[in-house]
Amino acid sequence: MCGIVGAIAARDIVPVLIEGLKRLEYRGYDSAGIAVIRGHTLQRVRSTGRVAELERIAQTTDVTGLIGIAHTRWATHGAPSEKNAHPHVSGGVSVVHNGIIENHEEMRDKLRSLGYRFVSDTDTEVIAHLVNWHLKACGDLFEAVRRSLAELVGAYAIAVINEADDQRLVVARMGAPLLLGLGNGQNFAASDASALVQVTQRIVYLEEGDCAESQPHRR
């Protein structure tokens, strides 16, 4: 299990995501990636190189956004490769995941029968498709994540964003660490508080089974 960083703000959050991943590098990883939303367009960069290489690609391809998720992977299902690197995407839904989904084969079969096509060998891709499926039915990202997690067995920390809504970051955990970092007009998530020291000291640790939604402003 490696690292997750998420951020939602009224400014470009790519530097926060990259800095967070750099602070989690000590855990080791085989690949890394980020997904951010700008306007209503999801941009994703993944690499089997170091986080510095990911940063270089993000800069040269002008990847910026007000909301995003980032990941360092330690492969459990599927080889360390770019196609298996997180974030995984289904339609406008993008997911990063630490942990293992034990019933991923059964869920793969179910999702295939619903018309989903898998492009990676990971257990994580089932989460992306399942959230997409539930989102189509209920129209609410938080509810779609909750419905999806009710069908999954295993250990996870996840962060999820949806291209159609750059005001909501949804996270959840069971058997893997995840916390929220609170800022003024900006909020963060990470698997370890050390990933967020550069942006906030105000940390809320999620409990087992928690699912949380974060927005840039208090409502």
Ligand code: GLU
């Ligand atoms: N099981 C997932 C994968 O193999 C997540 C691995 C991790 O925790 O980094 O992609």
